Amino acid sequence: MTDVAARFRTFLTEAPHWAALLAQVPAKHVLRHDTAHPAFHGCIDWHSACHGVWALLAYQGLTGDTQYEPIIDSILLPTKQAAEAADLAARPQFEMPYGRAWFLRLALEDRRVTGSTRLTFFARDIAASLTSTYRNRLIDPFAREYANPCWALINLLDYAEIESRPDITDIVRDAAGGMAKALERLPTEADEDSWPDFMAVTPMLCELLVRSGAAEVGAVMDKAGARLRALKPITAPRKAHHYALNFSRGWALLALAKSSGDDTLLASALDHIEQNLHHPSWWRGDYRSVSHWVPQFGMFAIQRAMRQASPR
Template identity: 30%
Template structure:
């Protein structure tokens, strides 16, 4: 399979996302009930992000659609994306999403993964220069502001990073958030960068205890990608030298070989396809942070290629992966 985003692959990913962003069931909700009155359907609680099996997957399903709409405006799926977005992304629906977040029990809702993806979605819409794109961006801004404010309140309280390879990974969240904050909210970018340095600046000789059985993020490589974004080119090279000092010797070997996915109908095991995609993305971003004559570039290029070869054929097929994997494939392909 191609390792670049051509028109055919864009159309395939768009058709897949269109098939799940409004699919309400099955649905895994993250919802605190204070009494029987709080037993509600996904669409009642979330008038925009009610599909795709869970809230955060619906958010980055829409990020996939809007990104493809901008990059491939002539694809066959573009009119459907435009019509569906006009129907769903309304001020009233955004107000409904905000009302859910105003519940005291929703303080930690989707922290930090969903927060970061919502801001990533907002950053994408702000790139659009069409009338409809500008309208969608303006409509979403109040929701983006809520999550930006939540990060600003949370980061001073977060004494420690979360290094697991799942939704709670803080390096992934800050890396995505900086796509929004660096352009649209310098008051958010500053604490993100401060937290990254505070958490990771002194990390050395990474042992890379991965993969675990349900990871979809590389805790090791995500940290490197975040620090590449936060540090100057020279400071990143010095930091990376100490973080993965034996990379040219093929160590840690586990970071250079794809994870095996034994059952793609199991939602947790299917996470490992996401791990392979996200590793491909990370290696491609790391390459961009290394000097042109650095021998580690060849190691990273080979690792990126074999991880993407292992995962791209499985982006669609079973709903346990299909409702989210295209977003991670897109991150990796656009990193090229």
């Protein structure tokens, strides 16, 4: 066993502890009434409320702990979700694509963890709205923050797998293929470091290309490998959104490490994730700046690590 593999095993033994701590935060915040939305009214905004509920489901799926089930069920009541679906149908650009992608993540997690079909029809409408956005369109792979297409397409890809929708898988692969040439014009490291983004733009483009089958992992690593291996964790966040960037880099690097077998990427993923976990004020501190959303990013990174080690 390599040193990195041993380190990963140690991380996995600690991961349920971290997942429990992370879940405590959205468990409080999803119940707040920060907005007038019928179901997703906590966590300051709609998308953060969505991924807050997702995080509770993810925690249940990873640990078997059902303590948050009553909270989840109270928010995912059919009457509330029908009202949310009607609202999104009436406002086709609302939360497009970012929040809608998170809703797909929530729906696929609910299906995976509970076996419920309560979100099926709402999720189909959301998936249709996203596929119509990305089908046969020119897409900017470096669109930033909430407009980032790679995050939306990755969620569509995972949703398609859970729902056995090869038609959606094909749409994602085609959209990703149209972005493959962007590997020739990656933003400079200095440029990307200067952005206030919470999403890891270059790593997630690489993840999408590889996982969708739009590009071979070797070709992606030839173009972007040096950039990816040079990434260093943020140790002094300069902007509010930087408090989650280590987590989003970490989860993308985990996917790429799995696909490529590159221990350097695995070590970097752990460096990024642990940097944030060991600074709890970065994810359970100020409500407006961090605690309404950053723990959910941490949960996604933890989930990816645990599922890569022992898929469920």
